[in-house]
Amino acid sequence: MAHYFENDETLKHDIQKSVAIIHNKQFIFYTDRGVFSKKGLDFGTRTLLETIDCNQIHGKVLDFGCGYGPIGIYIAHESDAEVHMIDINRRSLELARKNVNTNHVNVQIYESNLYENVDDVFDYIISNPPIRVGKTILYQILEEAKKHLKPHGQLWIVIHKDQGAKTTMEFLSQFYSVELKNKNKGFYIICGTNN
Numbered sequence: 001m002a003h004y005f006e007n008d009e010t011l012k013h014d015i016q017k018s019v020a021i022i023h024n025k026q027f028i029f030y031t032d033r034g035v036f037s038k039k040g041l042d043f044g045t046r047t048l049l050e051t052i053d054c055n056q057i058h059g060k061v062l063d064f065g066c067g068y069g070p071i072g073i074y075i076a077h078e079s080d081a082e083v084h085m086i087d088i089n090r091r092s093l094e095l096a097r098k099n100v101n102t103n104h105v106n107v108q109i110y111e112s113n114l115y116e117n118v119d120d121v122f123d124y125i126i127s128n129p130p131i132r133v134g135k136t137i138l139y140q141i142l143e144e145a146k147k148h149l150k151p152h153g154q155l156w157i158v159i160h161k162d163q164g165a166k167t168t169m170e171f172l173s174q175f176y177s178v179e180l181k182n183k184n185k186g187f188y189i190i191c192g193t194n195n
């Protein structure tokens with residue numbers, strides 16, 4: 001079976017409409033077979049979005065591994081930030097574009113394997129990062145985020161304790177000042193500040 005991060009053009013579509021209420025605001029997210037969390041907003045992503053105070057978010061934000069778009073769309077809706085959304089998976093990007101239009105937000109969306117098409121530096125990089133790609137690539141994503149963060153910029157991620165949240169915090173502390181911002185049902189919301 002293909003992974004959600006692979007581009008499998010032969011996979012049949014099964015587009016579903018889901019509705020998510022986040023902090024009393026309603027969002028519509030179309031999902032499809034072959035993308036992460038096809039059944040609608042992932043609980044880890046929800047916990048991440050409910051932890052971030054959008055009143056504090058300004059400047060430029062990168063949603064790394066946007067999938068069908070919930071993080072970037074929510075941030076663009078709730079803050080005045082300029083939001084960029086990237087993913088390696090073209091089906092996810094197509095859906096993210098559809099969801100951006102459906103939720104009437106203004107963002108930049110582009111394909112990128114890791115940071116290869118990312119030229120900017122950001123105030124925030126926010127991600128529910130891919131775990132199934134393996135630890136080497138996951139750690140590469142987290143370490144290389146530093147090159148795309150401004151001084152004092154922040155990397156926010158969600159990761160479950162069973163997926164190595166504690167060792168990931170230790171890894172991050174080599175490059176960032178790390179804070180555990182929230183914990184819910186095993187999901188850790190971790191913030192690394194680029195000092």
Ligand SMILES: C[S@@+](CC[C@H](N)C(=O)[O-])C[C@H]1O[C@@H](n2cnc3c(N)ncnc32)[C@H](O)[C@@H]1O
Nearest residue numbers: 005036045065066067087088089113114128130
């Ligand atoms: C756990 S999913 C999160 C999706 C979405 N942000 C959400 O919260 O529902 C991780 C995403 O990272 C993407 N991804 C995996 N490897 C990648 C890579 N090398 N470069 C960019 N994106 C990647 C996957 O395609 C997937 O959409």
